[in-house]
Amino acid sequence: MVVGRRLSNAEMSAAAEDVAAIADRLAALPGGKRPRRLPQAGDHPQDLFPSSPVIGFANPLAPPAELWAVFGEDGKYELRGKVRFGYPYEGPPTIVHGGVLAELLDEVLGAQTLIAGRPGMTGTLTVRYRRPTPLLADLDIESRVLKVEGRRTTTWGGVFFEGKLTVEAEGIFVAMAPQQMVEVAARNAAKVDGEVVDDQLAELTDQVDLPE
Numbered sequence: 001m002v003v004g005r006r007l008s009n010a011e012m013s014a015a016a017e018d019v020a021a022i023a024d025r026l027a028a029l030p031g032g033k034r035p036r037r038l039p040q041a042g043d044h045p046q047d048l049f050p051s052s053p054v055i056g057f058a059n060p061l062a063p064p065a066e067l068w069a070v071f072g073e074d075g076k077y078e079l080r081g082k083v084r085f086g087y088p089y090e091g092p093p094t095i096v097h098g099g100v101l102a103e104l105l106d107e108v109l110g111a112q113t114l115i116a117g118r119p120g121m122t123g124t125l126t127v128r129y130r131r132p133t134p135l136l137a138d139l140d141i142e143s144r145v146l147k148v149e150g151r152r153t154t155t156w157g158g159v160f161f162e163g164k165l166t167v168e169a170e171g172i173f174v175a176m177a178p179q180q181m182v183e184v185a186a187r188n189a190a191k192v193d194g195e196v197v198d199d200q201l202a203e204l205t206d207q208v209d210l211p212e
């Protein structure tokens with residue numbers, strides 16, 4: 001609404017004051033950071049990252065993209081989905097920003113590794129833009145695992161408009177032990193000024209001995 005409409009400065013200023021008042025009221029409420037549970041392989045894909053900026057229904061930055069699991073031709077789990085990008089995601093006129101599409105595919109491929117039982121962190125992401133992806137259009141999403149080699153899982157994902165591939169990506173995801181992720185979170189939390197871990201995660205990060 002704010003990005004796509006022609007609004008006067010006075011209207012924007014008045015709306016900003018209203019929004020700031022709401023934000024101040026919510027910030028004063030007790031509760032702390034929203035808890036983040038570890039995603040599990042058996043979860044519905046839409047529930048893997050509820051605060052995701054791409055698929056999270058709890059995140060106002062997300063379009064959001066909707067995902068669900070299907071069985072592929074080889075009998076293994078694949079992802080299918082749909083998304084519609086509004087004005088905030090515009091790059092060139094009438095076209096979805098390429099960086100937004102890269103973010104979308106990174107998230108989709110990460111979710112793909114989870115439903116395949118091969119969770120990992122993005123090692124590399126290679127994006128190929130086949131044709132412009134239109135704004136305000138119903139887009140389809142597909143992803144699958146291509147191969148598994150040790151700790152590495154190679155995945156593929158694509159976005160389609162009216163049956164034609166507009167952008168695709170291949171990602172290599174590297175498995176990381178849960179304790180490694182806790183140590184990363186502990187190091188990051190120690191370096192920033194803000195509440196970046198929730199109470200549940202803090203119980204784990206507080207046990208990590210960080211170097212001086």
